[in-house]
Amino acid sequence: MAAAKSLVVLIMLSALLSNSFVLVLPASNFYQDFDIIWGIDKVRILNDGEVLNLYLGKDTGSGFQSKNEYLFGKIDMQFKLVPGNSAGTVTSYYLSSQGSTWDEIDFEFLGNLSGDPYIFHTNVITQGKGDREQQFYPWFDPTSDFHTYSILWNPKTIVFYVDGTPIREFKNLESISIPYPKNQPMRIHSSLWNADDWATRGGLVKTDWTKAPFTASCRNFNAKTCIRNPAGPIISAPCPSNSSSSAWMKIDELDETSREKLKWVQKNYMIYNYCTDTKRFPKGLPPECAVATSAYIDSVRV
Secondary structure: OHHHHOOOOEEOOHHHOOOOEEEEOOOOOHHHHEEEEEOOOOOEEEHHHOEEEEEEOOOOOEEEEEOOOEEEEEEEEEEEOOOOOOOOEEEEEEEEOOOOOOOEEEEEEEOOOOOOOOEEEEEEEEOOEOOOOEEEOOOOOOOOOOEEEEEEEOOOEEEEEEOOEEEEEEEOOHHHOOOOOOOOOEEEEEEEEEOOOOOOHHHOOOOOHHHOOEEEEEEEEEEEEEEEOOOOOOOOOOOOOOOHHHHHHHOOOOOHHHHHHHHHHHHHOEEEEHHHOOOOOOOOOOHHHHOOOOHHHHHOOO
């Protein structure tokens, strides 16, 4: 049964035989799909590779990254975050390339004192430049059960989802000279680490090490992606979008139902938006903030 669940089915279409990327259907096995790169002796993989527990103690945190690199995809992971007094801790889940001009698509879950809500911190970094943070309170307890956090990334748009509800959209605006991550393959990363110099109330609340070790759990990794063939060159050609399993490649904007959900989240649960922070950008907001192509522009003005 475990072997069957961990089977990765590679569909090599004739159009891709001379390309450097192939379409990959969902897989879900932490032994097979990821490498532990930090806190190797602390991470626990359970249930024949179906569940992974991240660890944070005063001596070290822990983290893992995908064996494969991806150029575009729809990626899902379920997390159950650190319970209780999690102040100072950060559980991260993101895509990232390498080098000084790297691209990155971030989910970070900022811990807090018992009884206070987590903060969901998101960012998009292009060619080594970020400063595009948006933050949200969850509308549920992310520590009591597993919840699904998803990133859709294709040549037209990036969408962050929580339990299937979109919370943020970042569109390709290269037409007005806004860099967009579309040429650099990225790996999936996740880690649990101490960030009490900034994570909780700007660093005013420190990690309570008497509560250590801290643990966050993840499971049900799924990746419908274009995977880089290590033997091939890095190119920007995407997977074909004519396959039913790559419908995510065709999305260039949210449908009406999804857009209403996005507006609801951003109106009721967004607590920080870089596009409204005039004190941070006294010389003018970033140019993408003036383009009314994303629903958050409308929601923050309601």
